[in-house]
Amino acid sequence: MSDKNFIDPTEFLEKMAAHYNKTRIDKYCGGRFEVSDVIEAFGCADGFTKGNVIKYWLRIVNKLKNGEKVPDTDYFKCVHYIAMSWNLEKENNKND
Numbered sequence: 001m002s003d004k005n006f007i008d009p010t011e012f013l014e015k016m017a018a019h020y021n022k023t024r025i026d027k028y029c030g031g032r033f034e035v036s037d038v039i040e041a042f043g044c045a046d047g048f049t050k051g052n053v054i055k056y057w058l059r060i061v062n063k064l065k066n067g068e069k070v071p072d073t074d075y076f077k078c079v080h081y082i083a084m085s086w087n088l089e090k091e092n093n094k095n096d
Contacts, residue, residue: 016076036084049085053078 039048056078063070 012075015072016079019073019076020080040088045088046085049081049088052081053085056081 036045039045056074060070060074060078063074
């Protein structure tokens with residue numbers, strides 16, 4: 001594998017965590033409730049997270065297909081919703 005294809009997971013995860021923490025505070029925790037908690041309370045979390053994985057993955061694919069630069073944030077958002085979906089699945093299996 002050439003160096004240009006090497007992915008440093010530490011760097012990616014650090015940047016993703018910084019983006020997530022900033023976005024979460026700036027956009028989603030301004031009110032009394034966190035949006036993801038409300039979505040989960042209405043029983044829509046599974047579909048919401050999987051739908052967002054698909055949305056951001058297709059956004060990445062379409063940008064690559066069109067020769068556009070894909071911002072890091074698109075990758076971060078996709079991975080964030082994958083992690084949310086994984087966590088929901090883990091929590092649901094805990095109750096079985």
